[in-house]
Amino acid sequence: MSVLVYTESDQGVLKKAALEVASYAKAIANKLNTTVTAVAINANNTDTLSKYGVDKILNISSTELENFNAKGYADALKQAAEKAEAKVVVLSSSANSKYLAPLLSINLDAGYVSNVVEVPTEVAPLTVKRSAFTNKAFEIAQINSDIKIIGLSNNAFGLVETSADTTTEDFTPALSNLGVTVDAVDKASDKVTIADADIVVSAGRGLKGPENWGMIEELADVLGAATACSKPVSDLGWRPHGEHVGQTGKPVATNLYIAIGISGAIQHLAGVSASKIKVVINTDPEAPFFKAADYGVVGDAFTVIPELITKLKAFKAQ
Amino acid sequence: MNILVCISHVPDTTSKINFTDNDTTFDTNGVQFVINPNDEFGLTRAMWFKEKQGAKVTVINVGGAETEPTLRKALAIGADAAIRINTAATDGLTVAKQIANVIKNDNYDLIISGRESIDYNGGMVPGMIAALIDANFVNTCTSLEIDGTQAKATREIDGGIERITTSLPLVIGGQKGLVEESDLKIPNMRGIMMARKKPLQVVEPIESSAKSNSIKFEKPAAKGAVTLVDANNLDELINLLHNEAKAI
Numbered sequence: 016m017s018v019l020v021y022t023e024s025d026q027g028v029l030k031k032a033a034l035e036v037a038s039y040a041k042a043i044a045n046k047l048n049t050t051v052t053a054v055a056i057n058a059n060n061t062d063t064l065s066k067y068g069v070d071k072i073l074n075i076s077s078t079e080l081e082n083f084n085a086k087g088y089a090d091a092l093k094q095a096a097e098k099a100e101a102k103v104v105v106l107s108s109s110a111n112s113k114y115l116a117p118l119l120s121i122n123l124d125a126g127y128v129s130n131v132v133e134v135p136t137e138v139a140p141l142t143v144k145r146s147a148f149t150n151k152a153f154e155i156a157q158i159n160s161d162i163k164i165i166g167l168s169n170n171a172f173g174l175v176e177t178s179a180d181t182t183t184e185d186f187t188p189a190l191s192n193l194g195v196t197v198d199a200v201d202k203a204s205d206k207v208t209i210a211d212a213d214i215v216v217s218a219g220r221g222l223k224g225p226e227n228w229g230m231i232e233e234l235a236d237v238l239g240a241a242t243a244c245s246k247p248v249s250d251l252g253w254r255p256h257g258e259h260v261g262q263t264g265k266p267v268a269t270n271l272y273i274a275i276g277i278s279g280a281i282q283h284l285a286g287v288s289a290s291k292i293k294v295v296i297n298t299d300p301e302a303p304f305f306k307a308a309d310y311g312v313v314g315d316a317f318t319v320i321p322e323l324i325t326k327l328k329a330f331k332a333q
Numbered sequence: 334m335n336i337l338v339c340i341s342h343v344p345d346t347t348s349k350i351n352f353t354d355n356d357t358t359f360d361t362n363g364v365q366f367v368i369n370p371n372d373e374f375g376l377t378r379a380m381w382f383k384e385k386q387g388a389k390v391t392v393i394n395v396g397g398a399e400t401e402p403t404l405r406k407a408l409a410i411g412a413d414a415a416i417r418i419n420t421a422a423t424d425g426l427t428v429a430k431q432i433a434n435v436i437k438n439d440n441y442d443l444i445i446s447g448r449e450s451i452d453y454n455g456g457m458v459p460g461m462i463a464a465l466i467d468a469n470f471v472n473t474c475t476s477l478e479i480d481g482t483q484a485k486a487t488r489e490i491d492g493g494i495e496r497i498t499t500s501l502p503l504v505i506g507g508q509k510g511l512v513e514e515s516d517l518k519i520p521n522m523r524g525i526m527m528a529r530k531k532p533l534q535v536v537e538p539i540e541s542s543a544k545s546n547s548i549k550f551e552k553p554a555a556k557g558a559v560t561l562v563d564a565n566n567l568d569e570l571i572n573l574l575h576n577e578a579k580a581i
């Protein structure tokens with residue numbers, strides 16, 4: 016028996032989310048008195064996993080799985096779960112993990128609970144807390160199948176170092192027809208993504224027009240942050256759709272969310288409120304976002320942001 | 334082409350979320366219900382296929398009689414027929430199994446579902462349906478073209494998009510992008526009148542047992558007051574973010 020964790024990589028490099036789910040799997044394994052088995056697919060180097068409590072790594076290298084394929088990856092994880100005799104499988108909340116998880120749940124005849132925010136409070140029956148109603152509430156849910164799948168919310172648990180004597184084994188799953196072929200991937204490789212970022216800098220209609228986003232990008236650059244925007248901004252075509260965050264856009268659950276010229280409508284707040292620290296910069300002291308913020312600056316973005324950039328550069332240079 | 338659109342009946346995005354019965358049940362008092370936004374994009378794309386390429390569009394919901402106005406709305410928007418599977422949507426797996434059973438009897442080429450529902454946020458129904466009926470599956474789908482039995486789709490990934498080729502039968506988890514927001518259809522008077530005459534079939538559920546269940550709900554802890562920093566003292570903001578929040 017073991018807790019199985021899918022440790023995702025991007026272009027061969029393990030993602031930060033992989034270390035987070037490994038840390039979380041270790042916490043569950045401790046409660047169950049068992050070990051952690053990680054599955055890595057086409058990762059070049061998995062050494063760091065031994066710092067996060069992983070006892071065993073099943074290493075899959077496969078040209079067929081070079082592009083992400085939900086069915087193929089779910090097939091591989093199913094076989095890995097059987098090999099490890101896993102009773103609990105842990106996944107992240109990346110777009111790819113959320114894509115494959117429901118398939119895996121049917122393959123393994125396992126109950127699946129997504130958006131989990133804490134270590135299970137009980138193990139028999141396995142009881143977890145998850146976010147629901149787009150962060151407006153939490154649900155306490157029980158999973159009562161033999162095998163259980165947990166999807167962990169981004170940044171909900173954090174990284175916890177535990178050293179382990181890790182063994183690695185090559186593993187070759189049998190793959191069935193993949194059904195879906197990737198023709199092209201359009202992805203800016205030099206930019207931090209909203210899902211993976213520690214800091215997100217987001218701007219709204221208060222910025223007046225797309226020509227004013229230079230300072231937003233510069234601020235994001237200085238902070239090593241991803242950029243995001245409110246819904247009207249992407250609807251107006253000022254920014255790409257992929258940057259739209261909120262209830263109907265991408266969810267944001269980051270350490271620091273900086274909202275500039277965003278009023279804080281309920282649909283926007285719902286999607287970003289899982290972020291730990293929220294900073295609001297807005298000319299209107301009555302903007303609803305201030306009620307949901309940790310820190311606020313009442314001021315004009317066109318003077319505050321350039322000055323903040325200068326000061327942050329000086330701070331970073333120290 | 335035979336298209337099935339899964340419609341989840343959810344509280345309007347502006348709803349206040351409260352619970353009753355010792356926090357075990359969502360309080361529907363005063364809540365306005367709507368078609369899940371992700372499903373609205375999918376339904377409009379289905380109408381596009383119907384108009385441009387010819388298709389029969391059926392909408393389906395798993396739920397009690399209270400969801401019928403939402404299905405009628407989908408009929409008023411232009412769907413040809415509606416099915417309600419008469420059982421509570423207790424968890425994603427139950428919903429997927431009930432819908433998969435209807436699909437096995439009726440043979441749909443394309444099943445359009447939403448990436449996630451804004452109430453439960455499970456993000457599981459479309460993928461589970463695909464696995465149960467062994468169809469191809471594209472999640473977070475932002476564009477879809479069909480030519481015969483071939484399909485071209487775009488999928489949103491973390492930090493970009495992927496272009497995909499696949500084939501029917503196909504299930505998608507759709508979202509914004511499938512159609513332009515400005516093309517979303519609002520039912521007009523004629524649509525509403527016609528919807529009254531369209532078939533809304535109530536189907537009894539098959540046996541299925543849930544693998545997860547909801548125990549209770551909690552509301553997030555109330556937020557403390559905001560710390561305001563003077564716009565002329567941004568050093569203080571940096572200091573707070575570094576030393577107090579430890580966020581930079």
Ligand SMILES: Cc1cc2nc3c(=O)[nH]c(=O)nc-3n(C[C@H](O)[C@H](O)[C@H](O)COP(=O)(O)OP(=O)(O)OC[C@H]3O[C@@H](n4cnc5c(N)ncnc54)[C@H](O)[C@@H]3O)c2cc1C
Pocket residue numbers: 218219220221222244245246247248259260261262263264275276277278279280281282283286296297298299302314315316317346370
């Ligand atoms: C079904 C539905 C779903 C929705 N989903 C989403 C969603 O997912 N995400 C989302 O974001 N929205 C969503 N919305 C829209 C939402 O209701 C708001 O309309 C939207 O969030 C407002 O965007 P905004 O704050 O950028 O613009 P506005 O509301 O116009 O706010 C602009 C803000 O900028 C401030 N400002 C102006 N000038 C300056 C300046 N020089 N410096 C600093 N501040 C300035 C103003 O004081 C104001 O607070 C949804 C709406 C509906 C109906």
Ligand SMILES: Nc1ncnc2c1ncn2[C@@H]1O[C@H](COP(=O)(O)O)[C@@H](O)[C@H]1O
Pocket residue numbers: 339340341342369371372393394395396422425428445446447448449450451453454455456457458459
């Ligand atoms: N009760 C339901 N009846 C019909 N379709 C549903 C139901 N619940 C969810 N769905 C579909 O599944 C999608 C994802 O829902 P969920 O897995 O609950 O996040 C929704 O956008 C709907 O298309």
